[in-house]
Amino acid sequence: MQNYIINYWLLEESLLFSAPIRKNILNYYSDYNHIKWRHLLENWKDLMKSNVACPFSEKELQDVRARMVDQLKHYTHENRSILTPYSQYFSNVLKNSHPKVNLIYAKGDVNLLNSKKVAIVGSRKPTAYGRKIAYDLGRYLAQQGITVVSGMALGIDAQSHKGALDGGGQTIAVMPTDIDTVYPKTNIAIYNRINSSANLILSEYREQSEPKHYHFPLRNRIISGISDLVVIVEAGEKSGTLITAAHALDQGIPIVSVPGNITSELSKGTNRLIFDGALPLFNFELILELLDVKPQIHKRLSVDLSESARIVYEILLKRKKMTLNDLNFATCLEYSEINAALNELILEDLCDFVSLDEIELT
Amino acid sequence: MYSKINTAVSWGIEGLGIKIETHILRGMPNHILVGLPSTVIKESKERVRSAIKSIGVKFSDDRIVQNLYPADLKKEGSHLDLPLAIGILACTEVLNGKSFDKLGFIGELALNGDIQPISNVLSLIEGLVSAGISHIVMPYDNRVESRFINNVTIYPYSTLQELVADLASESLKKEVEQEKYDFIEFKRNESEFENDYNEVYGQGHALRAMEIAMLGRHNLLLIGPPGCGKSMIAERIPSIMPPLSINERIELTKIYGVADGETKGMIKYRPFRSPHHSISKIGLVGGGMKVLPGEISKAHNGVLFLDEIGEFKKDAIESLREPLSSGKVQLSRGGRSLEYPSQFMLVATMNPCPCGHFLSKSGLCNCKVQSIKNYMGKLSWPILDRIDMTVLMDAVDLSSELSEGKSSQFIFQRVEAAGDFKRERTSEKMRNQGQQCELGGEFLNQTSIEIIKRYEQKGKLSMRSVVKLVKIARSIADLEQSLIIEKKHIFEAYTFLSAQVMKKFFI
The missing domain is CATH 3.30.230.10 (Ribosomal Protein S5; domain 2)
Incomplete structure (x- = not known):
């Protein structure tokens, strides 16, 4: 494992070989794990089929290698780790992705990769509808114990992470940068929330830098590759989100698409996916069915509530979703009491506002 | 000679x-x-x-x-x-x-x-x-x-x-x-008000907010989709405003006397001013050639109602900052520097997004995040900070069953009674009774303090919001004629910091 990582770093990053030479070496040894450097140096001219000598001496190579071993500590201390295709967390799908995934840097709880995972992806500039679906779905899945995977971009990605965190669940963010750079910067709050709890941040990249434009589509193959299911919430007709869908298709991951208004620009891509054979997300329970997960029964009440809060909670248990007017009529409580009761319940995370005057059980 | x-x-x-x-x-x-x-x-x-x-x-x-x-x-x-x-x-x-x-x-x-x-x-x-x-x-x-x-x-x-x-x-x-004194006493006459709150269908929580705001003179912002009754509720404010005292009437009459031939004779009612959104900065705060009082001074001791506050000129709204916190406005022009009182209560309405349906049950909103952010951004933080209460309203589903609305007379009397209680409470004699814990100069019991702490821990309250929360909770406690702010008062007051609710839907 350590060998694999160090050889990868040496060959791909440190020694500055040209691309054909790198390819030659890898072809000969078939895998990073099996590269024998001494053997390579001795048989350099034969292997390369040329008369040019190797630009490195064995001594130089040993020095660089020693430095690499040092650096390895930085990427594996505390909650950090590096995943290779030999790791138990590396799924077959990920191994066979194209382009090949060689290394993944991780920060957080890698055991999440063995849980049931659903990717939620979509536009960076979603409509209110898309935002709401992403948040609600993230929250719903989190409450059902399913891990939400996304890319921490603006819009749908951020909403789904946020929903999962608000729902008390776990989430995996796959970054287009390295695991320590927040991108985009405006998502710092979400990054911190993911970073500080039992979640997971993944990235293919080691160096701290701004993401390159080609990082984004490459990142998408990891999002789909580690998930059991991909949900596309909103996408324009030619958008990056559809690249994720294409990767999922390649990798054989089922795609669920959120149907939308046919006049909305951002639903054109998702509606087209349904036409092309993706399953339409007509309700959230569909996902549980596809993953073969049993829905969890609502948690029992364990806190002390005031009289009026109890009345409101009991009626909400029956009706699930109610407006303030409905509550007033159904409970015969004054609005002052209803408002006080609701905030008491919201503070205990038993219900929350879902629109301007509607309350729903969480 | x-x-x-x-x-x-x-x-x-x-x-x-x-x-x-x-x-x-x-x-x-x-x-x-x-x-x-x-x-x-x-x-x-x-x-x-x-x-x-x-x-x-x-x-x-x-x-x-x-x-x-x-x-x-x-x-x-x-x-x-x-x-x-x-x-x-x-x-x-x-x-x-x-x-x-x-x-x-x-x-x-x-x-x-x-x-x-x-x-x-x-x-x-x-x-x-x-x-x-x-x-x-x-x-x-x-x-x-x-x-x-x-x-x-x-x-x-x-x-x-x-x-x-x-x-x-x-x-x-x-x-x-x-x-001499025959004309001074002035009785409230129900038939003088054209509109009554019992004509409002549903929206009981907004009426409740009005009642609280009227007692504590809290600035109020109503947010909701078009046609949900924001303006209807605001327009009925005159029917629940408490009567003016003699000194207030004198002060108001003086202001109106200066403002170009507005009125001759004494002012009877608390002013309710609702300027159109095309009003200029000078029209709003006062000034001009003669340095005349503007709408904010004409709304002194009363209500300044800004319908669709997002449509007002940016500089006009921003000029409300100092008057909102100091209760007066200092105008200088051509060597003259005059001060007019302007202790108005601001009532404003706005839609939650450009199309008006964001977060509404109707689900008609197709606005993008950035356009919603831009729309909400028309109100700057300094202005929002000075607005104590925010009420979110949605259109009433006409098919649903509703309890009967309260009449203006009922609300007026409650506010009156609570006002009497408040005056008595703030007098020295009551000041030291029932004292438990103090926060922002008000008395709270231990459980209320704990609730506020829990909100703070959840990251749902800034220090400034705590002050607002206690202010609103104090008015709610006054309405119930309670000397101490209890848990339920804090909980109810939290409803009106709905900026928190709005924030939840944004990243």
Whole structure:
């Protein structure tokens, strides 16, 4: 494992070989794990089929290698780790992705990769509808114990992470940068929330830098590759989100698409996916069915509530979703009491506002 | 021949005693006014000449010079007609030799010699009083207002002829004393309000918010989709406003007196001003050539209602910052610097997004995040900070069943009773009773403090929001006539920090 990582770093990053030479070496040894450097140096001219000598001496190579071993500590201390295709967390799908995934840097709880995972992806500039679906779905899945995977971009990605965190669940963010750079910067709050709890941040990249434009589509193959299911919430007709869908298709991951208004620009891509054979997300329970997960029964009440809060909670248990007017009529409580009761319940995370005057059980 | 007459001019909403000197000299017939008179006062010459002629007195053929002292103060107002005329007459044989040192004169003249009512009588009387003049001759039609000021003797006259005759015989007629307080008491009359809150269908939580805001004079923002009843609820505010006290009525009448001929007579009701959103900054806060009070001062002690606050000019809204926190506005222009009171309660409405349906049950909103952010961004944080309560409203589903709405009369009485309780509570005697924990100068019990701490831990409250929360909770406790802020009051108050709710839906 350590060998694999160090050889990868040496060959791909440190020694500055040209691309054909790198390819030659890898072809000969078939895998990073099996590269024998001494053997390579001795048989350099034969292997390369040329008369040019190797630009490195064995001594130089040993020095660089020693430095690499040092650096390895930085990427594996505390909650950090590096995943290779030999790791138990590396799924077959990920191994066979194209382009090949060689290394993944991780920060957080890698055991999440063995849980049931659903990717939620979509536009960076979603409509209110898309935002709401992403948040609600993230929250719903989190409450059902399913891990939400996304890319921490603006819009749908951020909403789904946020929903999962608000729902008390776990989430995996796959970054287009390295695991320590927040991108985009405006998502710092979400990054911190993911970073500080039992979640997971993944990235293919080691160096701290701004993401390159080609990082984004490459990142998408990891999002789909580690998930059991991909949900596309909103996408324009030619958008990056559809690249994720294409990767999922390649990798054989089922795609669920959120149907939308046919006049909305951002639903054109998702509606087209349904036409092309993706399953339409007509309700959230569909996902549980596809993953073969049993829905969890609502948690029992364990806190002390005031009289009026109890009345409101009991009626909400029956009706699930109610407006303030409905509550007033159904409970015969004054609005002052209803408002006080609701905030008491919201503070205990038993219900929350879902629109301007509607309350729903969480 | 020389005379000196006392009168007053207004300076902001205050009055300032001035003197009019008249000198009739030998020379070419002429009438000269000096001492920075405005155009209105320059035109007085013609009214004065006609009025004097029409009461059968010969207008002097000599050179008349009149000086308004102090000469470096700009003077405004048609109420100087009467003192100017008396000044001239005092130099002629009609009133020759009489001394008017103890008397003050204000009033406008008609060409036929009638004394016309004027605006802004209260400030002028106060100006004279502060200059040491307590006997005042003034238009008969203004006598009602003058009753609100104590320790002055009023001589109301309706024609110059009568006045001159009585001055000549030194037998001025006083205001009849026993009438003095009859007009002051003013009863609320239900039938005077066109609209009633029982006409509002649903939206009980918004009515509740109105009740709380009205008691604590909290600034209020109603957010909701078009047609959900925001304006309907705001327009019914006059029907639940508590009555004005005498001092408040005097102050308001003075403000309206300055603001260009708005009203003659006393103000009866708390003002409810709803300027259109095309209003300029000057129209809103005051100023202009004459440095007149703006809508915020006209809404002093009352409500300033800004419908669709997002549509107002940005600079107009931003100019509300200082008045909202200090309750007054200092205006400077052309060497004049005036201060007008402006303790208004701001009630505003807006949609949650450009199309108006964001977060609505109807689900019609197709706006993108950035456009919603831009729309909400029209209200800057400093302004939002000064708005204590936010109420989110959604259109009422007409098919749902609703409880009956409360009537304005009911809400009004509750606010009245709570207002009495509040006054009693803030008096010294009650101050030390039931004391438990103090936060922001108010008393809370231990569980309330714990709730606030839990909100803080959840990251749902900033320090400033805590102050707002306690303020609102205090008003809610007052409505229940409770000395201590309890847990349920905090919980209910939290509803009105709905900026928190809105924030949840944004990243």
